[in-house]
Amino acid sequence: MTVAPEPPTIDPIRLPTPPVPPGRPGFPLIACVAPLIAAGLIWAITGSALVLVFAVLSPIIAVAGLVDGRRSGSRQRRRDAAGYATRMAEAEDTVDQSLARLRRDAWRAAPAAHRMLGDAHDPTRWADPATAALVLGAGPVPSGLRLEGGANAEQRELRARAAILTGAPIIVDPAGSIGLVGPGLVVRSLARSLVVQLVGQLSPRALGIRIPAGDDWAWAAGLPHRSAVSPARWLTITGGTPAGPARPGQSGPSGGSDTDFRIALAETGAALPPGCATIVRVDGASEAELVRLGGSPAALHFVPHLVAEQQTAGFGAMLRRAAEAAGVVDSGDALPETVAFAPLCSQWATDPDGGADHPLDTPAGLACVIGVGERGPLSVDLVADGPHALVGGTTGSGKSELLVTWVAALAARYPPSQVTFLLVDFKGGAAFDFVRELPHCVGLITDLDDRKALRALGSLAAELRHRERVLRDAGGRDITDPRSAGRLSRLIIVIDEFATMLDAFPTLHAQFVDIAARGRSLGVHLVLCTQRPVGVARDALLANCSLRLSLRVNNAADSLAVIGSDAAARIDAGRPGRCVVRSGSAPAQTCQVATTTHADIQAVLNGAPASADPPRRPWLDPLPRLVTPAQVAALAAEGPPPPFVLGLIDEPEQQRYAVAGYDPRADGHLLVVGGAGTGKSTLLAAIAAQAPHRIDLIPADVEGTWDALVRARAALDGPAGLAPAGGRRHDAGPESRLLLFDDIDAVLARWGEEHRAAAVDLLTGLLRDGGQGGLHLVVTGQRLTGTLQALPALCQSRLVLRLPSVYEHQAVGEPAASYDETVPPGGGRWRGARIQLMLAEPAGHGYEPAVVPSALDDTSASTRVLLVVAGSAARTAAAIRAAASPAFPHVVLLGAHPSVGPREDRLVVSDVAAGTVLVGDADTWQAHWSLLTGLRGVAPLVFDGASLADFRLLTRRRDLPPPLAPAGSRGWLLRPDGTVHRVTVP
Template sequence: MTDAATSLEALPALHVPPLPTEPARSPFPWLATAAPVAGAVAIWAITGSVVSLAFAALGPLVAIAAVLDARRTARRTRRRQLVHREGEFGRLRSEVARRHDLERVAAWRRSPPARALASHGAPAWSFPLPEAVVVGSGIVRSRLSIEGVRVEDPDAVRLAADAAVLADAPVCAPLAGGIGFVGEPALARASARAAIVQVAEATDPSRCRIVGPSTAWDWLVDLPHRSSTADAAVLRVVEAVAGAGVSDAAASARAEVGDRDGAVIAVAPDAASLPPGVRTVVEVMAPRSALLHVIGADSRALEPELLSQAEAGRATDRLARIAARAGIASGPAVLPDSIGLGGLLPAPDPTADRSSLSATIGVGADGPVAIDLVAGPHAIVAGTSGSGKSELLVAWIAAMAARYAPDRVAFLLVDFKGGAAFEPVRVLPHAVGLVTDLDEDEAARAVESIRAELRHRERVLAESGARSITELSGAVTLPRLVVVVDEFQAMMERFAELGAVVADVAARGRSLGVHLVLAAQRPNGVVREQVSANCGIRMSLRVLDRADGVAVLGVDGAERLDPSRPGRALVDPGDGRVVEFQSALAARAEIAGIAAAHAGSAPPRRPWLDPLPSSIGPDDVDAVLGADGAGGGAVDSTGSAALILGVADEPAAQRRIVATWTPAVDGALVVLGAQGSGRTALIEALAMQVARRHGTAAVLRVEGARSAVWDALATLRRRTTGQAGPDEEASAVRLVLVDDVELRFAGWPEEHRLAALEALGELIRASRAGGPAVALAAGRSAALGSAVRDGAAVHVLLRHASRGDLVHAGGDGRLHRGAAPPGAGQWRGHPAQFLRADRPTAPAPRVEAPPLRFDTARPVAVASARPGVDADAIGRIAPEVELIRLADGPDAARRARHAIDSGGGGVVIVGDADAWAADWGLAAAARSRADLVVHGSGPESRALVRDAGILPLLDVDRDQCWFTGVDRTTERAAWPVA
């Protein structure tokens, strides 16, 4: 069949046969009926013969017969017309089917399926990429049309509708905007292969490049479409791994979707995993069933075009031979723009020794690129932002972890971009820690811990008699430690002291099994010369400045790497040869699989412990110390009872130690810290320990009302000086707690405040000589008196308001943390977390002073700040006594002197400070022969009592007074209520 014969345009138009016309209804022949009747009547009138009237009936009979005959003839004619039209319709249907066959053949010849391309001879290569590819067969719109269709003709309408669609025709999908094939992987890949082969058949290899992932797409590298010209069209093939999400596929295809000179063919398990922007989706549901979804159009069913991998391989071989005969050079192998790590991963090697850390991290022109870090023994990785530097580090870590067990390699991760870069590999059992720029204290711990790790490895080698880690026997557990640093320049800017540690590791790491991978945007000028001299492995992703690439590799080219292809890099694996390669991308699902493969392995030894917890209770110490902690029990090295303060962190020794306080040896304890820093919680934890050993009576809290605090200090002072009474001697107080020292004596009279501080100083001195232990808590050291500051040698430093306050208190300013949790502080130069305990609920202690009673056997002298009011009150509560008011004048003073000199009772003399001071003789007589009552403050007591010393402190919220009786001791008493 020739093209001319199959050309639809050369065929005449099709017309629907006309509908047969309805026959006209014949009118009744009234004249023919009336004429015989009229003739019969005329004959009868002429002849008079009645018989002639019979002919009148012939007219109607003839007329009726004529009408019936006309109708029968019309029906016969219409039947003949309908039979003729049906025949015409049959011939029209046959013509429609014939023309559909012609159109179908022409469509398949114009858009042949991938499987039939080989039978078409040499391809007619053109440029650019084809507009569309065949994705299957189904119903499409036909170019055939039928003229003369009328709405009232249902047969014609149905025939026109059938003629407008073409079944079993090629269904094409536009390449613009990308095509996504989704479904079960085997079916989706087979459908995508058919589309790729069609593009390869249609596009000039010298001006087209077809690239794709390595896994399941190896046959693509045999295609001759490897053009590297600047104007080459690019067909990018990507495949999203199930569970990896949209980002893995989008990372490679985002730049090409919608590009006029490029296209994307994507394969994914579902439409949600396709790269963003894909406009056409072929959903392959079964080998003979699929749906085509195009944005802006209705979905349509089709039978998908499928091509096996063997058929695709034969097609690529055929195209390669044709290209070779045409003189089109294949050129070097084109690097994939994206490659998954899964296809490069080896099986775990349980027999791997410490002699190698080889790992395949990408694909170069000659195949997979493997890097052995042991041969380095350190590496420098350069790359500007967005070049894929972090992804390369993650893939490298995952590749090493896939092959080597945690007892052969461990990773210490340092990320100065917040920690997100290494988040995917934290699930690996090989990961022993992550340091970020979000926690400066953790970074400082890393400095000391790495130094300690080097010392630990030196000890292990020395004990084993080995010169390097490779000589250790398999029975010794010492994995190689790979320290991976992302954004090395940021780390050095924040912690310059790390430079010495890095240089030490670079110099001694080879034999000790510690390796550095230092990644920076611009390593030039950041990595010291003594470090770079030991970094045999050099990598550079895209850099902005030629000098940066030359500084790392010694050659240029890194600045010319394509910015639209993250992961493209140059590497010198240590042999001086620089090769270009595409680094692999490690999907989270692949990393999770690596972690699961080593789930049964023992975790590696960590170079440092986790940060101390934010809260430690008295019963949590053993759990916090763990197996690596250095304990301290309830007894210290001298055998004296010790109290646990908390847990200190010693990163330089890679351990935690218990902070203890032995009062008999250390003396008094001072806890300093800002409000809310955990001072009270710590001294309560000490109280809990003492109470558990000796009972609750062994703890004395100096707190409560002023009178209670004063009396407690006075009792303790008498005990320390040997002046305690029998009841006080029987007391078994072992721990004295004074919280909020700077507030405890606030508002006291100066002489009482100084006396209280002096009493605390005596208690502190006595604590070393067998007295009760003393623990004080205050906000600032300046709030303590000199006796307290000088006498307390042991200081617990909690969080301070400022670094200056901490340094003034004797702490290390480098350990200052403004946002430290309660209980966090430092102990003897080490960071520490101190104990916390809740205080038992109990009312604040108060001293109930006995009520004042007037002794009628002796005169009573009252010095009052309000003599009139107090005299009236005494008169009401003791009407039987004689009341003398010194304010009444000289006569009252003479009466008072007489009453005192006579020594008679029942007399109460009331005066203010001025009245008693004015008559010093009367005051002297009262001090020697009368009971004294002071209801006031300092002026009243000095005017009447004078040399009685410091009087007991009165509560400000109660009406109290001082009473001096016969024994001349002054006591606190409650002023009587009238």
């Protein structure tokens, strides 16, 4: 507690220094004797008696100088005394002016009762309870003035006068208890002054008062603070008669908070209650003493400021008008703690105008009751009061309950043909668990799946276009036009946690601004609910939200943003469902929102009329996980079918699915990228099934893929066309040929380095030159690494299925935002849109691999001799013997067992009989080079398990033989005519 406000910082006043009197001059003895001595010397020298006359003048001059010095000192003393007196007078004036200024400033800052009761007081400038202060009266307080210099009696007297500020406001802190002791009349007058100061400083939200019964306090009955509900602090007045009964939810005088205020009145000090930190004894109208301050003795006498009861006439009414204008009057004492939904709706349905706070709705309106206000059931009309609504409220204030009650009340009053609801809950969806069962509900969007939520919300623009088309076809200007009656139901979009939704999808703000601007005429209404109204929505959106509802919020700024006052910030945290409603320029109303139970929703469901046609949904469901040819055919019938159907495209902004088609002539080569099991092979099968007579389907096979590349290159380079090998062959000209390569990256990884490089050259050449020759490729792969990174640039069309990571998704040219790891097999991106591939119908025949002959069945050599280069000569020789071919009964293992000729190392061509198979490894054949060269012109040469280096070593050829499958006992057969084929080796 303080007696006076903190004195301001004032420059010190410097007092003048008292003058010091000058000393009295002494007799000038030397000046008197020196002329006498000089005259004597001159007389002794000159002998002139005239010189002695001047010697007589020396004492006279000395005496005259002494008299003159004393005269000058006297004049200086008089001048110093006059200057000091002038400076002291100026210092006294400065002290008096400073004291007057301090007194004036102190009274200007003090919350005196006469200022509260005067016209100059602005009661709307409510103060913080922590800064509240009370003026007891006028008396002496320390001034804070500082005087420097001087120490005589006169200056000490001035210092004492400057140290005390007389007639200053005696200010005390009202926290705790103030005890007033003295005659009843003057004590009540001083207490009346203190009450006027407190209610003038603090709003009804910050201060509630409890006053004693009796006529002495009748003037305070009209104060708005008397009807405060759970204010921040209480002022309790005791004395003479006990305090009035506590209101529901209020603490009594003994149970109040430590921060509450209390004023106790008593005739004597002994009658005061214990614990009064400040005690004032009032002896009369002009005499009082501050006995105790902050629990310590004070003994400060002052003149009390008393207020007569006549001076308070009209003060309570003035404060109430000011509180109503500021929106801080809480009439919650007249409202029930809870309101049941069913009785309220029944009462309002029987008499909608009977005491309701909203007029009877028009047939085109959407009026419904949501709670109980000051004058009975309170209804809101989203059409008449809207067209859109903003709802604010912090956690636990009852926002979700308000939305559920509002939706249930509308559903109970209007059928789905008149109103439907799209519910958006970015708190998981639990808030709308009950009302989602209503037939009026066309969908529930939650934050559990961001992509589905964004897709559904993005469809709202298409809903506006649909409604515009319906109105245009009907010739109506808006939804209320009689020509458009019955064609459209009103759609109410209820969004819980609007701020959270915008944080997740900032781009949706512009879309909701568009809905807010065009929604009135199209019958689309927004109910936006948020915990943080400040800064969430821009003015372009809020300008169309004329209906404002605010439950309790955490601060005045949020309350001002919703309802234009801080009334919602003053709602008691223990009153969930307490709400302030403002519509347009109408005064704000306080109500208690009804509580809706699951039984209430079931009653609404039971009472709803049966509808043959369900209400139209504003968006389509996401693409199905499985797209059948029948589903595609139903949509493809609306227009000319594409050459090849890939699946269905999702177009939420158009509220439709579209057929995804591929036209090789127009779209060029197609690159399909996707992880394992994502539907790449299924896509190729679907394409092949649609036009089997002009397509070659090449599976992920090292031999078939190579052969297809070689044949396609040959077809482009000459008129021979595409020969059948490795793939499924269909007779057609190259101008209509389509090659489908499956998992090209996996095939390339299984080839050797030289075959891989050659295959990539063939593939890129076909992609570069195929379009001009009527050849188009569809290439699928899992990863585009190494040399395959150039494929996207060579393929004019790209289909991206699900990939293992977003980085691989970006590597194929798709934006990171479109990556979705949850898409099912067959789902992906096609030309910027979501696609689901069509399941392939059985084509009746599968892949037919090329027939590879056995090396022992080749009869091209007339000598019936077969040469074999084996990686393991002994094993190959044993396998050929086990095969027991009648054409080759003799098997010779070179370098092991000489069975032809006298000596193996002298074996020559003439020693080799018909039906002989010569088997050896590469080194052994090198040693029998002459035999090899002699037989190669007439006998086929088989390579079994030999490397490409062995092939080139023994054939002296640089071209590549066809690649071999890693399993299946494959080998190369080099005929005498130089052609190389694959063969099966036993």
